[in-house]
Amino acid sequence: MPVARTPHRHWRVTTAAVAATILAGAGAVSAGAESRTSAAPSSNAAAQRGALLSAELLYTLTSAKDSAAELTASGYDPGAARHGVDAYRLTYRTIDAKGQPTTASGLFTIPRGTQGRLRTVSFAHGTGVHRIDAPSMQRKVFLTSPSITYASAGFATVAPDYLGMGTGPGKHPWMDVPSEATASLDLLRAARQFTARTGHTLDRDVLATGFSQGASAALGLGRALQAGADRYFRLGALAPVSGAYDFGGAEIPALLADDSELEPRWGVVYAAYTLVAFDRVHDVYDNPSEVFRDPAVEELFDGMHTGPQMISALPRTLDELLTPYGRDLLTRPKGGLAAGLRGTDSVCKDWKPKAPIRLYMAQGDEQATVRNTANCAAAFQKMGAGVSVVDLGAVDHQKSRHLGSNVQGTARAVRWFSSLRTGSIR
Template identity: 30%
Template sequence: MLLPNFHTHLARLSLLLLVGLSTAAGSGCTKEAATPQPAVVAPAAPQPHLISSTLIGEYSTSTLAGRVADIPIAGALVRYPIRVYKLTYTTLTTDGKPVTASGALLVPVAGTQALPLLSYQHGTIQPDEEGRAPSYYTSGSEVWSAVSVLASAGYIVSAPDYLGYGASKALPHPYEHAASLASASLDMLRAAREFATQEKLPLNQKNFLLGYSEGGFATLALHKLLEEKAAAEFTVTASAPGAGAYHKSAFADYILTSTQPLNFLSTYVWVLDTYNRVYGINRPFAYYFNPPWAAQLQANPFSAVPTQAAELFTPGFRQGILTKTDAAMLAAFRANDIHDWQPKAPLALFHGTADDYVPFFNSQQAYDAMRARGASQVTLRPIAGGNHFSSAPTYTLQAYAFISQYY
């Protein structure tokens, strides 16, 4: 049962799951390619995955409870002291080259009992918010209070930075690129398991997945990768993605046909730039964006853009997507459509029904497609009347309750 003041109590707890929602773009290039290059599907990274581990800090139960003293629901979950480590590990870039990445590992001090792994995928972080990535745990202790509580409740939490943050910050973050979000998260799990073996931390072979917004998209991409490519290494016990843009092709049509103001268009600039670069399409910004926005975004990818799609996007780009003649970009969208497959493990799709950043149809269509394929353990969990921000507190509690059934 939810407490009457649930949204108030969990508003700050939800910061973890939002950790930066949606922002803007990167840089345009010049040479156009006929078709996208194939997406990376995370072959095993070179051994060993784990490169180094550094203890960031040790936190008592009283310290953890004090951080969330004004959030009774969160405080009640505090059970064990925790240790927080920064891990560096080997993963692959979007073009398949080895690179050193990083993340945070939060370990309950729980004696000799075997504990489960929980992979937490964070939400959007702008490049100028580098310090909010998981491996900078100490600089964002307020934001990371909730994930600390999850660890204190008895989960070993693996929190990848993704490419473009932490140890790999010299790379551009491949925003909303399913393959690299999933592979960076999987390789962090591999490094976490190696660390557990090295430190003689017993694991019980249960693996849980959580994340909201871009983290929700990354969570579902990771779930798919684990079951389809890494089932011999990890078995998904349960996953609970929230408010992800799972159906990129339908989302593109929604944006480009909309006549309503869309406050998230700066994030779509980032998505287009990522796909333009990662899939070798390499068109100039002037192909996608009307003047003066093309030149403005070329100079400052995170500058403000209009809220009307017709004002921002060129007629040629819009026509190519809507008439299904832009083969290169349509293929890039399809490569990031992760809504239509058959998961085996219990999966709960959480989404606010009034989400005006990532529309609810993303989760509805994922649920419909998965059920049609025979996925009997998929459930849709609408958050009635919730938008992208107000739904996060509800997601926080309900997602935790969902995975706790399988602890």
């Protein structure tokens, strides 16, 4: 495909003055006094959430034609492409699931040929197990195509890698909505700092979207923004796609059911990932042998195994995966697992979005039961929120209705976002 690539560039930002050192080829033009091999920041700086540490230009799509070609090759709709795209990896300060200072990374894409204020989109990606299964680490269909879609349509777009993925340390706390929300918000803050040096500013109203795991992350971010978590950014609109919003009440029962509507292979994957990931934050078990017949299952989710490696190593059925105690724990959650699920399942409960909201789903989804979306919509409607549920129809991609919903949901969401008038979507 005709995609132009620009020379590698890297910005390292000082925490005090937020000054940049720009390295292009063998030369360097310094706007600050810190090199890319500078000393570690002070402990005070480590507590500064959203502080930008570095920005690296990953690739450039020089024109709308190049953006459209990339989207077409990945199976995405190129119809909204109006610009070329610059794609950066931002590294920034945030907090981990325990509230301790850490760092994270994410993809930031901006439309080329623009100046001034840009409308702001936050896209949260779906489930991955390897730390490079993240938007800033791989130029890959489901990791980068949504960001390219939004940026080529004229939006500045952040896509968090999440904690423990990308360049961030530690292991990924999968489906931990609070830490997904903080990582997303702090990436917005870092992007706002960075755009000050690109001739742009970010619009205050954040259009929050995401797919699968990222759908819950988008709702978590939206709730935080509406609650005033940031003094600048606020919630503009919500457009999550195919999420497991009722993870404990709908998704886990569906994957455990003998006559499950979900693909059994994915039931094994998600059952294993649930126990391992929730244990990292909420102390679900003392030893993996309590819940897994083979305790080595835990090692498959260490961030260093690829998805194919993980899937091929897992047993084929839930009975082969789980001990009786492990299955009972998923069936009737208690202790740390119950506590974690209360947080994960809160994304649609006990709050009323004041911004426009559409929930996108696809009947026949083999990974996320559509009862998640129905239950989420009912919870919002109970609070008096006007929420639209959009059935995307038969949208298979690579023989997957779930993946297809990401492709079609992105196409629908970018057009909806484009139709919303800035300043009227609070």
